Amino acid sequence: MTPRTTAAATIAATVAVACLVGASPAAAAPKHGTAPAPAPAGSLVLIGGNLKENATILQRIVDLADPDGDGPAKARIAIVTAASSAAKTAEAAADDTLNNASANGLYYSALFERFGAETYAVPIDTAVNFAGDAYKPSNANDPKVAREVAKATGVFFGGGDQMRYVRTLFDCKNAASEAFTSCTDTKVMSAVRGVLDRGGVVSGVSAGTTIQQGADMVTGGEPYQAWRDGTTPGYLDDASALAHLPYGGFGFFPEGQLDSHFGTWGRQARMIKLADQTGHDLVVGVDETTALVYDRATRQGEVIGRNGVSLLDTSETVIEGAVGTGTRWSYLVAGDRVDFGTGAITPASERRTGAGTDAAPAPVADVWDSIDNPDAGVYSLVGLGVALVASVADRAEGTTFETDPQYRTVLERTAGTSWWDGGFEGLAITISPAD
Structure with a gap:
């Protein structure tokens, strides 16, 4: 579409x-003679x-x-x-x-x-x-x-x-x-x-x-x-x-x-x-x-x-x-x-732009935290995003635990990406088949 x-x-x-x-x-200005709707x-x-x-x-x-x-x-x-x-x-x-x-x-x-x-x-x-x-x-x-x-x-x-x-x-x-x-x-x-x-x-x-x-x-x-x-x-x-x-x-x-x-x-x-x-x-x-x-x-x-x-x-x-x-x-x-x-x-803390200084995050398995896999860690995709913005990398990825098909999620910096302690703005998400 x-x-x-x-x-x-x-x-x-x-x-x-x-x-x-x-x-x-x-909201558009009200027509002449009409009062705006109350908030x-x-x-x-x-x-x-x-x-x-x-x-x-x-x-x-x-x-x-x-x-x-x-x-x-x-x-x-x-x-x-x-x-x-x-x-x-x-x-x-x-x-x-x-x-x-x-x-x-x-x-x-x-x-x-x-x-x-x-x-x-x-x-x-x-x-x-x-x-x-x-x-x-x-x-x-x-x-x-x-x-x-x-x-x-x-x-x-x-x-x-x-x-x-x-x-x-x-x-x-x-x-x-x-x-x-x-x-x-x-x-x-x-x-x-x-x-x-x-x-x-x-x-x-x-x-x-x-x-x-x-x-x-x-x-x-x-x-x-x-x-x-x-x-x-x-x-x-x-x-x-x-x-x-x-x-x-x-x-x-x-x-x-x-x-x-x-x-x-x-x-x-x-x-x-x-x-x-x-x-x-x-x-x-x-x-x-x-x-x-x-x-x-x-x-x-x-x-x-x-x-x-x-x-x-x-x-x-x-x-x-x-x-x-x-x-x-x-x-x-x-x-x-x-x-x-x-x-x-x-943000409540200092906003930063550009890359950070941490090492690039490794690919994450079970990036969507399948509820069918209770041994998986939680917040995998959030953690990947937070790690990416604070790192020297511009791209990070993870795959689903499920296969046939398996899906890959890629996070990427954009021109509008910024970040702060624990948070970020404007990361791009792309989802596609892993194979």
Whole structure:
């Protein structure tokens, strides 16, 4: 296919601004006699997974939910855990060491209360498995539950499977066929939107992050199968096959497609393929124990936590057969900022250009970190990129663990490449068959 013509490319052609994140131009001036639309309110805290009770991330969520700063009012956070499976027994529902919707509600409520917030565990999940189960799908349209959510100053979405949020918080036509068309909000979902529109914070971890994008939300798939086979609309029983939901998620994050566990599980290839096939110009991938804090009014993003956030500019990506070129990759770490309106990245440490002084990195095996190979190291592709920019080399590569076919990923410096402690901007990614 041919590259898409994007607003980012137009800006780059008319002003001398490096724009490597698929930015869009400023909104056109309103017509005479009409007022400009108000800027969207509220903030997002998008966590890539494996929160590990990270104090920096948790405190930021509570602070953003604080209605009067250091005043007497407290942050009140609604905890939604419907992405987890339903508890099988009353005993399992009451055990906050287990992984089910009810148990996770208890766990996250206690966790946020430790950081000074009041909480409300939203009693919604996908099934009722025992008598007296307080968590049930019908609560998504219960006015009493919706009113409790509406009182919140923040909402937190737990991890699991993002499609369970679609099934429980939307009313969709064609849900049985997995097409999920013409979805409308349940009462609880409407209340969540109200919290954000009043200036509150919506946060989520893993599936709770992925669900916050708009159209063409990823619903599953491993990088190798994604690159080999492409994407299918809907939700597939084969978890290794790439699939996406055309209707998408909540639509809270408008800047691009979202993915979680990103560097940990080597998901760059799957999202380059998905973005290309669905016509998106930017992918934002968040690593584990890391969050992107996004201000909806200013379109400013900040990275906090342990690892990093990837920005894949796919506006010039071309995939012909099994060969993909034209993707530009930037990797931001704690303290780094991005202006999604202009595309400008501001590192927290000194920015460098040109080659470094370290030795060229050796080729990496299992560069996409196949989840089927638990002995492989994590963050292989991220580590290769960080090593490349700090080295004397202009090129580095790795191959997939899987063969027949085996794929090679090549990273290269470009004229716009720069780097800093742990991060970089503007590396080119090329993927092709290894043979």
